[in-house]
Amino acid sequence: MSKIVLTVDDSRTMRDMLMLALGDAGFTVVQAVDGVHGLEVLESMAMPDVIITDINMPRMDGFGFIEGVRKSERHRATPILVLTTESDSVKKERARSAGATGWIVKPFNPDKLIDAVRRVAA
Amino acid sequence: MDPLEAIKVTFFQECEEQLSELESGLLAMEQGETDSETVNAVFRAVHSIKGGAGAFSLEPLVRFAHVFETTLDDVRAGKLAPDNNVVKVMLRAADVLADHVRAARDGGVVEEARSQELAAALEALNGAAAPASIVSEDFDDMPGLDFTPLTVSDDDGFGDDFGFTPLAAGIIDLEPEGPALRRWTVQLRPKNALYAKANETGLLLRELKRLGDIEVSIDGSELPGLAELEPEHAYLSWTIVLTTDRSQSDIQEVFEFVDGDCDLTITADQLTSSLPMMGEASIDEPFDVMALIQQARADVQAAPAAAIMAEILAAPAPAPVFAASAPSVPAPAAATATAAAGVAPDAAHGAAAQQATIRVDLxxxxxxxxxxxxxxxxxxxxxxxxxxxxxxxxxxxxxxxxxxxxxxxxxxxxxMAIRAQPVKSVFQRMPRLVREVAAMTGKQVRLVTEGEGTEVDKTVIERLTDPITHMIRNAIDHGLERPEVRVAAGKGPEGTVRLSAAHRSGRIVIEVSDDGKGIDRPRVRQIAIDKGLIEVDSNLSDEDVDNLIFMPGFSTASSVSDISGRGVGMDVVKRSIQGLGGRIAITSRPGQGSTFTLSLPLTLAVLDGMVVSVCDHTLVAPLTAIIESLQPKAQDVRAIGPDAYVIAIRDTYTPLIDVGAMLGYRTTPLDPTKGVALLVEGEGGARAALMVDAIQGQRQVVIKSLEANYRQVEGIAAATILGDGRVALILDVDNVVAARRREKARSDAKLAAAG
CATH class of the missing domain: 1.20.58 (Methane Monooxygenase Hydroxylase; Chain G, domain 1)
Structure with a gap:
């Protein structure tokens, strides 16, 4: 059975790119468009193996989303990768202190993305 | 379509959404809405564009977006106050950003000077507030220091920064050239936080194993008794001996995500040949984290249950008692597993996102x-x-x-499809224009656009912007009323300007309409008289009056306003449209608004034509304009004047135009029963029957501009070269139909004046 990845990003472009790369690598991809939607989707979907989330999103940003996931009994042990174009350590640290497992620096190539997912997926 | 190319299309669509989001956000900020919601939305828009652009390696776009983003980040962080000046610069920057997006999409080039000017202006804003670089931020906490920190421009700050902070690592000397096996000892002591972030030691070990052979030993000596054991705390330490040809940074990269969440040391052992030093376990035994954990668990469980119970009962007694007595797991020997040969990770790089588009010189x-x-x-x-x-x-x-x-x-x-582009690129510039003009005139305007996807040749598109811009300015400045006037007239305070594009009979028709006051005909007439454009006693139909605004030297604005009057009148608009082989028409209803209709050829290159003979000349009528051809019967034709005829076609009287006479090929009209009538329809639905001598056939013809080679001729759209090498003129059907109507109106007027 293929591994399930939840991607949370407000950008359709980014969602499509993630879908393309992850789909090609044999992952099943579930998409959400912002933090609020992400938490909603998590409630109804099968346990994802990995969650990938953007940071800058409307309604609820990535930090809020990660904190929300970590508060959930069901998902708090699910690895979360944050997508970030910001290389400055401040953003990364903030994501980590919110509970992010790792990060993917945009722009990513598919190899880099899949590698990061593989690294955190059990 | 290549999936990546499809995503790129999506990206550009999204860019447009982001750009309009950006624009409306900035305009809201200009109105004083500088709450974090608005600022964040604006930031996000630029950020998203940059992110996607990075994915597609659209360098100039990324660079500009980056500068913009940096400034916005300062606003977001409260370091830069979004006052009017700042927002004004940003609005202009948004324009340039839009230009960059469109350049990236359409393969154009952004005016470098303008782009740089705005980038500099943005950077100046950063500089004024606080230097934007990370370097400078470090100094923000030292306000007493009297120096300006060097600002390092971080152009590719989003790039790969898998660089690492050196952990407590051993120092290695020169790395041997080529793959030489080396033995490393990695000591890992995870902290609670590592697990709280869903990282897993087991996965780290798995990653290490990808680098080479590993021997793992576990140290459970810190495990407390069950009573004190916090199920989610980290108690175990790991020692991994890794034999690999990879560098220290490769090893360190494995621990990238857990940096700070574990104690880690990586030390290089002596250069090794092959044999593991501590490997007493079978070499072929597969690496199994669970086995290690089981082992550790078994060791813990080995403690007598009674002792644990006693421990629990002896309540306040401090933990160390039991901890000390707990069987410690001898570090290296307890469990050692040697992994089989490391899996060589196939680093199939290189096959990065391929560019599926090429830029070609026009x-x-x-x-x-x-x-x-x-x-x-x-x-x-x-x-x-x-x-x-x-x-x-x-x-x-x-x-x-x-x-x-x-x-x-x-x-x-x-x-032709290579050159065809949706008119969207022109339409998209209009919302901003509308807002600007609305703000300048104090009018409330809503712009509605339709048919943005309508495609037309690139040359046509490029030359459409100015006329459309001018017509929209005109619609707002002259057409729409002020809110209070509108309300008094029983309309809503907000006026609507509608911009639409559609394909109609082989041409593209663009309409600009407003729901304003319509053309003030008495005033237009008076102005035309005052300027000597028409005679005082001219008898003009409403349509004629409306068309006066296209006359050179006509301007209805009593003072040359900022907006419409820039020395450019509707006559210039008309000329530029005609230059494209197009026509412009106006319809207006007092109190209800005006509609300008532009009709342009889709391409300036080819045409499906009906080749006809007229007095030994060969002419081409555009096939798209022809509804049917018929042989007139004598009883269907009626004379309605000395040289005007109508023909009854299925109970409807239609003007019959003798093309030969109209073009001056003959003076005596052709006997309708001897020729063929082509029933044609002009734009706006006006019909006429064109009399020609005979039909030769249908043919696709290549349009050669008559204007460029000769001059504009009334009734003739262009010329072409036929199969036999002869030049044939292409009829301008709309013009012929309209000319007939004008002529009729004039003669009617004459009759009325005479009578």
Whole structure:
């Protein structure tokens, strides 16, 4: 059975790119468009193996989303990768202190993305 | 379509959404809405564009977006106050950003000077507030220091920064060239936080194993008794001996995500040949984290249950008692597993996102179009010669020629498609214009656009912007009323300007309409009289009056306003549209608004035509304008004046126009029963029947500009070269129909004046 990845990003472009790369690598991809939607989707979907989330999103940003996931009994042990174009350590640290497992620096190539997912997926 | 290319299309669509989001956000900020919601939305828009652009390696776009983003980040962080000046610069920057997006999409180039000017202006804003670089931020906490920190421009700050902070690592000397096996000892002591972030030691070990052979030993000596054991705390330490040819940074990269969440040391052992030093376990035994954990668990469980119970009961007694007595797991020996040969990770890099588009010099495309045009002519000539030589239509040669015609047609369509673009690129510039003009005139305006996807040749698009811009300015400045006037007139305070595009009978029709006051005909008339454009006693129909605004030197604004009056009148608009082979028409209803209709050819290159003979001349009528052709019967034709006729076609009287007479080929009208009538429809639905001597056939013709080679001729749209090498004129059907109507109006007026 293929591994399930939840991607949370407000950008359709980014969602499509993630879908393309992850789909090609044999992952099943579930998409959400912002933090609020992400938490909603998590409630109804099968346990994802990995969650990938953007940071800058409307309604609820990535930090809020990660904190929300970590508060959930069901998902708090699910690895979360944050997508970030910001290389400055401040953003990364903030994501980590919110509970992010790792990060993917945009722009990513598919190899880099899949590698990061593989690294955190059990 | 290549999936990546499809995503790129999505990206550009999204860019447009982000750009309009950006624009409305900035305009809201200009109105004083500088709450974090608005600022964040604006930031996000630029951020998203940059992110996507990075994915597609759109460098100039990324660079500009980055500068913009940096400034916005300062606003977001409260370091830069979004006052009016700042927002004004940002609005202009948004314009340039839009230009960059469109340049990236359409293969154009952004005016470098403007882009740099705005980038500099943005950077100046950063500088004024606080230097934007990370370096400077470090100094923000030291306000007493009296120096300006060096600002390092971080152009590719989003790039790969898998650089690492050195952990407590051993120092290695020169790395040997080439793959030489080396033995490393990695000591890992995870902290609670590592697990809280869903990282896993087991996965780290798995990653290490990908680098080479590993021997793992676990140290459970810190495990407390069950009573004190916090199920989610980290108690175990790991020692991994890794034999690999990879560098220290490769090893360190494994621990990138857990940096700070564990104690880690990586030390290089002596150069090794092969044998593991501590490996007493079977070499082939597969690496198994669970086995290690089981082992550790078994060790813990080995503690007598009674002792644990006693421990629990002896409540306040401090933990160390039991901890000390707990069987410690001898570090290296307890469990050692040697992994089989490391899996070589296939680093199939290189195959990065391929660019599925190429940028081509427009000249090359135009040359191709020219050549295809010649091909079409040549093919037509060949077909004609074959027909003339009496080869039967069913022969192989004739059939081969048919195939050739299809192919030629397809090549032509494909080549034209290279240049075809949706009018969206023009339409998208309008919302901003509308807002600006609305703000300047104090009017409330809503812009509605339709048919943005309508495609038209690039040359046409490029030359559409100015006329449309001018017409929209005009619609707001002259057409729409002020809110209070509108309300008094029983309308809503907000006026609507509608901009639409559609394909209609082989042309693109663009309409700009407003729901304003309509053309003030008495005033227009008076102005025309004052300026000597018409005689005081001119008898003009409403349509004629409306058309006065297209006359050179006409301007209705009593003072030359900022907006419409820039020395450019509707006459210039009309001329530029005519220059494209197009026409402009106006309809207006007092109190209800005006509509300007532009009609343009889709391409300036080819046309499906009906080739006809008129007095030994060969003319071409655009096929798209022709509804049907018929042979008039004497009883259907009625004279309605000395030289005007109508023809009854299915109970409707339609003006009958003698093309030969109109173009001056003959003076005596053709007997309608001797010729053929082409029922044509102009834009706006006006119909007329054109009398010609005979029909030769249908043909695709390549349009050659008559204007460029000769001059504009009333009633003639362009010229072409026929299969036999002769030049034929292409009829301007709309013009002919309209000319007939104008003529009729004039003669009616004369009659009225006489009577």
């Amino acid at each position: 000249d090359r495309v135009d040359r191709l179009i020219d050549l295809v045009g010649e091909l079409v002519i040549n093919q037509a000539m060949l077909a004609q010669r074959v027909t003339e030589s009496g080869v039967p239509r069913s022969s192989n040669i004739a059939m081969g020629l048919d195939d050739l015609e299809h192919l030629t047609r397809e090549i032509q369509d494909s080549v």
